[in-house]
Structure formats: C-alpha cells, structure tokens
Amino acid sequence: MTRGGLLILALACGPAFAGLLVDADSDWKEGEVVMPPAVEEARLRAFDVGASSPNRFFVDEGSVSVGEDGVVRYALVVRTAGGAENVTFEGIRCATGERRIYASGRPEGNWVAMKKSEWQAIGGNAYNRPRAALAWDYLCDGPAPPRNRDHALQLLKQRRDHYSSGGR
Template identity: 40%
Template sequence: MKQLWTVPLALGMAVCALPSHAQSVWQENEVPLPGPLQRSALIPFDMSTRTELQFSVDASSISVGSDRVLRYVLVARSNSGAENILYEGLRCETGEARNYARWNPSEQRWVPYSGTTPWRPLSGVAASLPAARLAYLAFCEGRTPTEPMERLLADLRRGGKNVGLR
C-alpha cells in the first residue's frame, strides 16, 4: 500500500501528494500558449495578505489538461497600473505551480520562458502565493482540480468554496 504525505501550505490548507517514486510516472502534456488576455473575463481574488498588488484570473483561460494540470492566466496589477500577466500551471496532486510564459504588452504576444521552469512548491521559500491562494479558494479539492468548471468559477467569483452558502 502506498503511503501519502501532506504538504502544509502557508495559507492554512494542506495538499496531499504521492511519494516521489510514484510521481516519476507522471508526464506533463505539451502546453500551447493561451490566446490574448480577455479583460472582460477577469475575476479578482483576495490574497488575504498585505500586498500593494491586486490579483485576478482570466476565467476564459482556465483549463484542466488530461495530465491533471490546471492552467490559467494570472494578472498582478499595482496601484500605479503596472501589470504582470503570466500563464501558469497548478498541480493540485503535488501542491506545485510553475510559469510557462509572460505577456509582452508592447509586442502583444506571449513570451515563453526559455528552457523549462521548475515546478515550485506552494509553501516554503520558493512559494507561489497567488497559486496557493487560488488552490485554496477554488482551484483544488484536496489533490484534484475542482470540477466541474462551473463550480470552480462560482467558487472563485464567490471568494472561496462555500462562502456565503447556507
């Protein structure tokens, strides 16, 4: 019987993951770049931490691949209006995230990161706090992506799972 272990996250949730020898069988799909940002589809979310940035996700970009990676476009906007727009992936199974590309506004195109960016944990020094927050609010149900997509989007718009539901 395979043992499971738990990775605690900084935002008060835990994601269970299989031991590393079981993960070696997993293969990530080829990742096509998304279309341009759909500003009309942006859903803001609260980081619940002190930050000068406002975060949102392009709802039209959210997808779950056959490799069980949830991919999405993340927008981080400063009070001065400067934006970082990233295409990211989240593995609920392992509690990890990675970046695929960034939007270059002057060229109006996605620029893939050179080489392969590593998967980084949702907790610890190299943590991706926006990805961890999205996992907690709406993207993950334990070790699996939230399904169906309508439920994930409803949770995100509501500000979290079961918020305001009685």
C-alpha cells in the first residue's frame, strides 16, 4: 500500500490512528512561525468541543492563519468555570493529525515561546479535546487544511461533528 493509501486508511479509521503515521510527506518543512498579535476579547469565537466540560473554549479570529506549509495556526483561549484563563498559540497539521504548541500567552499580551515544542498526535483525551474538535470538527477536511485564512474562519463558524459521529 502506498503512503497516501495509508494516510487515507488511517484517517478513515479515526483520529487516534492518524497520529501513528509516519510523516505523509518526508520532504515537508515547516514554514516560518510568526507570533500573532495579543488576543482581543472582541475577536474571540467560541467553539464546541463536543464533550461536557466546565471550561469554555475560544479561538482568536485575528490569530488564524494557514501557512504555505499547510499548518493552520491560531490562538486558543481556555476559560475555566473558576475564572482562570489559559492562552496558547498553536498549530494543526491536517495531513498528519498532529498539533504543536508554539507559545503561551501572558496577561500583558506578549507571547513566551515553549521550551519544548514538538509535533504530537492529536488524541481525544480531555487535554487535547479542544485540538481534536478544531481538527476533526472544524478546520480539517480529512488530510486537507483550509484553503486560506478566510476559508478557515468560515469553517470555524460551522461545526461538522465528524469526531463524535465516528467519521474521519
């Protein structure tokens, strides 16, 4: 079976298998990563993670980009019921079902790069559930990323619910 065939088979079997793939494109190289502007309340778009959680999840629409490398980058905001907030700048590779956290946001609006930032498989566990929802239910169409930033923003407005229905 070809590498492409393995990718399609793994994605059809579900997101848990997608991360087990060897990189679908061995020549792939990540493009330059540029930190977005500070998160702004007015640009936050809530999204549903498809599981009960006391937390609320948002993407800062001003931070969304789709690189020539196929990586969808965005600022993720997680707010707890107790009022705590966690802000991270992240990326998703639809082609491999992986995610990466580039930086952590600080209350004053600046970004601090993560000391250890590597591509990791997206799982459906509680910690990764917002990333899985973004990848499987909003941003990725199988191994294909959104066409561009406008397309990504359009997708964020509509939930496809592939993950919870067993699709992918």
